[in-house]
Amino acid sequence: MRLFSFRRGGIHPKGGKPAAMLPITNAHLPHYVIIPMSMHVGESAKCLVKPGDVVREGDRIGEAVGLISSHVHASVPGRVTAVQKLDLVHAKGVECVRIETGGNIRNWYAEKRDWKKLDNAKILEAIREAGVVGLGGACFPTHVKLSPPPGCEIKDLLVNIAECEPYLSADYRLVLERPEDLLEGVRIARKLLGNPQAHLCIEDSQSDLIELFGSLLQDESGIVVAPLRSVYPQGSEKLLAQAVLRREVPSGKLPPVAGFVAQNAATLVAVMEAVVYGKPLIDRVLTFSGAGVKEPGNYKVRIGTPIRHLAQDHGLPSKYAVLVAGGPMMGRSTEDQDVPVVKAMNGITVLRKKDDYRVKNQPCIRCARCVDVCPTGLEPTTLSKLCEAMRVEEAVSEYGLLNCIECGNCAYACPSTIPIVGQIRWGKSFWTRQQVRAKSS
Amino acid sequence: MAKAEGKAAVVPFSPHIHSGASTTRIMWDVVIALMPAGIVGVWLFGKGALVTIGISVGTALVTELLANLLLKRVPTVLDGSAVITGLLFAYNLPPAAPWYVTAAGAFFSVAVVKWAFGGLGSNFMNPALGGRIFVMAAWPAVMINHWSLPVDSFAAQHPAVVANVSMKISMVTNRDEIVAPVTNYLTNFATNFLTRAEAAAKTVSVDALTSATPLTTLKFHGWDGVQGLGFDQLLPRFLGNVPGCIGETSAAALLLGAVYLVARRAIKVHISLVFIATAALLSWVFGGLPFHSGLFTGHPLYHVLSGGLLLGAFFMATDPVTSPITFAGGIVFGALMGVLTVVIRLWGGSPEGVSYAIVLANIFVPFIDRLTRGRIYGCKLPRPKAEAAK
Numbered sequence: 001m002r003l004f005s006f007r008r009g010g011i012h013p014k015g016g017k018p019a020a021m022l023p024i025t026n027a028h029l030p031h032y033v034i035i036p037m038s039m040h041v042g043e044s045a046k047c048l049v050k051p052g053d054v055v056r057e058g059d060r061i062g063e064a065v066g067l068i069s070s071h072v073h074a075s076v077p078g079r080v081t082a083v084q085k086l087d088l089v090h091a092k093g094v095e096c097v098r099i100e101t102g103g104n105i106r107n108w109y110a111e112k113r114d115w116k117k118l119d120n121a122k123i124l125e126a127i128r129e130a131g132v133v134g135l136g137g138a139c140f141p142t143h144v145k146l147s148p149p150p151g152c153e154i155k156d157l158l159v160n161i162a163e164c165e166p167y168l169s170a171d172y173r174l175v176l177e178r179p180e181d182l183l184e185g186v187r188i189a190r191k192l193l194g195n196p197q198a199h200l201c202i203e204d205s206q207s208d209l210i211e212l213f214g215s216l217l218q219d220e221s222g223i224v225v226a227p228l229r230s231v232y233p234q235g236s237e238k239l240l241a242q243a244v245l246r247r248e249v250p251s252g253k254l255p256p257v258a259g260f261v262a263q264n265a266a267t268l269v270a271v272m273e274a275v276v277y278g279k280p281l282i283d284r285v286l287t288f289s290g291a292g293v294k295e296p297g298n299y300k301v302r303i304g305t306p307i308r309h310l311a312q313d314h315g316l317p318s319k320y321a322v323l324v325a326g327g328p329m330m331g332r333s334t335e336d337q338d339v340p341v342v343k344a345m346n347g348i349t350v351l352r353k354k355d356d357y358r359v360k361n362q363p364c365i366r367c368a369r370c371v372d373v374c375p376t377g378l379e380p381t382t383l384s385k386l387c388e389a390m391r392v393e394e395a396v397s398e399y400g401l402l403n404c405i406e407c408g409n410c411a412y413a414c415p416s417t418i419p420i421v422g423q424i425r426w427g428k429s430f431w432t433r434q435q436v437r438a439k440s441s
Numbered sequence: 442m443a444k445a446e447g448k449a450a451v452v453p454f455s456p457h458i459h460s461g462a463s464t465t466r467i468m469w470d471v472v473i474a475l476m477p478a479g480i481v482g483v484w485l486f487g488k489g490a491l492v493t494i495g496i497s498v499g500t501a502l503v504t505e506l507l508a509n510l511l512l513k514r515v516p517t518v519l520d521g522s523a524v525i526t527g528l529l530f531a532y533n534l535p536p537a538a539p540w541y542v543t544a545a546g547a548f549f550s551v552a553v554v555k556w557a558f559g560g561l562g563s564n565f566m567n568p569a570l571g572g573r574i575f576v577m578a579a580w581p582a583v584m585i586n587h588w589s590l591p592v593d594s595f596a597a598q599h600p601a602v603v604a605n606v607s608m609k610i611s612m613v614t615n616r617d618e619i620v621a622p623v624t625n626y627l628t629n630f631a632t633n634f635l636t637r638a639e640a641a642a643k644t645v646s647v648d649a650l651t652s653a654t655p656l657t658t659l660k661f662h663g664w665d666g667v668q669g670l671g672f673d674q675l676l677p678r679f680l681g682n683v684p685g686c687i688g689e690t691s692a693a694a695l696l697l698g699a700v701y702l703v704a705r706r707a708i709k710v711h712i713s714l715v716f717i718a719t720a721a722l723l724s725w726v727f728g729g730l731p732f733h734s735g736l737f738t739g740h741p742l743y744h745v746l747s748g749g750l751l752l753g754a755f756f757m758a759t760d761p762v763t764s765p766i767t768f769a770g771g772i773v774f775g776a777l778m779g780v781l782t783v784v785i786r787l788w789g790g791s792p793e794g795v796s797y798a799i800v801l802a803n804i805f806v807p808f809i810d811r812l813t814r815g816r817i818y819g820c821k822l823p824r825p826k827a828e829a830a831k
Contacts, residue, residue: 008815011460013456013458013460014458014460015458166458238818238819242818248818248819251817251818322457324455324457328455328457329455329456329457330456332454332455333454333455349457355457355458361515362464362465362520362561363560363562365464365761365762366562366761366764367709367761368709368765369462372768375818377816377817378817379766379767379815381766396825397825398824399824399825400817400820400824400825402825403817403818403819403820403825408455408456411459412459413460413462415462415463415464417459419454421455421456422454
């Protein structure tokens with residue numbers, strides 16, 4: 001079997017997938033949920049409720065503002081008890097609605113719609129109504145992503161099932177248990193994009209998925225399986241294009257310019273649910289795992305569930321080191337168990353103190369391991385030194401600071417434990433602030 | 442938001458896991474890899490070699506400690522880098538080097554070449570080689586004249602002692618097996634070693650022990666001075682039984698260390714291989730020219746096994762701080778050193794070219810790095826496109 005892969009660098013991070021064999025179970029309904037008005041790229045939603053309001057499951061409580069924005073829905077039935085600004089994992093001072101759970105759960109799968117009879121505008125409207133955003137972590141509004149700008153011919157659709165981070169197995173289990181739902185989502189997306197060739201991007205460590213789709217797709221044209229080498233960060237959108245399509249996204253531009261669109265598998269399942277059943281995005285599958293968790297699991301969780309609620313069911317050790325929203329390579333850490341599950345959260349990874357990445361303050365010895373593992377072809381050691389010396393202009397124009405995808409390979413491999421990704425992020429934010437200042441003056 | 446129960450040591454940004462690689466471990470791996478060459482050096486050249494190594498490493502450590510204290514840095518004495526500098530500097534000295542030469546050179550390597558430029562990671566040339574060049578300039582007589590004879594030649598001059606010891610040994614080892622030449626050789630080697638030990642106990646004068654190194658012989662007496670190039674003559678050069686610096690004579694011991702380093706993935710070995718290959722190729726092509734025997738008449742194996750080429754290629758050219766960070770840059774770097782080594786050896790004033798070759802190439806490294814930058818994803822050239830700024 002021929003495996004696709006990106007060209008340079010890559011690592012095999014420690015961790016494995018301890019939850020891969022565990023089927024998805026529904027998490028218990030939480031007593032309350034905290035639903036942020038911004039869980040997506042673009043403008044925050046405008047809050048439509050106030051304390052005291054009674055809401056049903058699936059009611060719209062936040063209205064999208066402008067084109068690049070998304071609706072927000074109540075994930076449980078109940079009463080709104082508070083609307084306040086809170087600090088979350090991905091942003092600070094976000095307006096959030098707190099709902100105390102109470103009332104009847106709806107059955108979303110009662111009525112089916114025949115989407116093939118609808119025109120594209122109606123399908124996109126259904127997706128927008130449901131508040132579907134990219135569930136791979138970036139949370140870009142899907143109705144925008146699936147309507148490419150005129151003049152961009154989309155030749156390929158990459159269905160991203162390459163869950164390359166260690167510990168995460170949510171997408172894998174979802175696709176393994178609901179392959180037909182995924183395929184239906186793929187067909188809907190293909191219709192919207194003008195029938196591009198669809199590639200199901202699956203890592204070879206998930207060979208059962210590759211075989212499963214091999215047989216399901218025998219009579220279907222337009223969708224093929226693209227087996228990938230299992231190496232991190234295979235699931236990065238830009239690198240997938242280099243691996244499977246042999247094309248690259250030009251520096252500074254977006255995928256449609258290179259003639260493709262990439263969508264996460266869970267997003268396409270949500271698209272299917274929105275279009276066929278009219279179900280809004282009120283839950284998602286995530287993996288609760290990590291070296292600090294004895295019994296991991298894959299859970300279907302309501303959006304807004306506080307992490308504490310999941311942790312309680314698991315016996316989280318009292319002395320864990322890091323609670324990471326996402327995978328250990330690119331996730332964000334938090335000390336606060338009261339933060340809610342947002343649309344982007346594909347996993348909660350608990351690491352022990354000894355897995356903790358400790359910065360030792362040793363100097364760079366130019367061993368060049370970072371250069372060897374960087375999939376984008378950058379020189380992380382040079383970028384690190386330039387950012388530390390505040391020579392950000394040079395880093396951007398000469399060494400490609402803005403091209404960094406922040407995958408973390410460099411910092412993972414560095415024997416002196418230099419926090420390279422942190423320095424690069426600082427450099428990028430410094431650059432952005434400078435640009436903003438320059439524009440406004 | 443309420444604070445969570447259970448104390449957590451939060452790492453503020455990703456990635457939150459690490460490969461476990463450690464700079465200290467890399468350094469100590471290099472020290473371990475240098476052990477075989479040192480042990481063989483002491484075995485071949487006796488107590489003088491051990492004393493030189495001891496003074497060198499000791500001075501290096503003390504200098505490192507002083508630098509830490511004076512510059513108010515976190516103590517780096519135990520991170521292995523000072524030990525490496527001490528060992529490598531000693532391996533570049535003749536066994537009978539005077540103590541003040543060793544100490545001055547080790548001090549210079551650590552204090553000036555390394556710490557005056559900012560410490561680990563900031564030196565622009567290899568510290569041990571910097572020290573060696575300093576010593577060569579300050580005490581030229583030492584480096585030219587103080588070569589010790591290894592055990593074989595000494596034994597040839599004292600047959601009576603040989604016979605005595607040889608009898609004792611042959612009672613233990615008396616085999617005629619497949620690898621007869623090597624077995625015989627090693628038996629003789631052991632005999633001679635013990636002979637020398639016995640003689641040393643009777644305090645023979647130092648002068649009787651000196652001789653010229655293979656490369657000096659080649660430069661000043663031509664191929665005729667070098668007695669033959671067959672297996673019997675090359676084997677001693679492989680095992681180390683020739684006059685030379687403490688750590689550079691035994692190709693076998695150095696290769697053992699190199700294999701360890703490659704297995705531990707501690708060095709940029711492509712640099713070493715290109716260096717050796719280039720030097721071998723060029724010494725084959727041009728090696729006969731100084732002796733007017735035309736092109737393609739050189740003896741690459743002799744050149745590779747002589748002088749500090751293997752020590753330099755595996756342990757000094759691959760010093761991560763002073764070598765390029767790109768793979769292509771490493772190839773260019775290795776080739777440059779190969780060229781410079783052969784040019785200096787064949788046409789330069791000095792019989793040995795590796796130290797100068799490495800240091801000259803070190804100076805070119807920033808330039809080599811700029812020239813060999815890789816292509817960035819999404820761009821056609823190494824630099825990102827001008828309109829990438831968003």
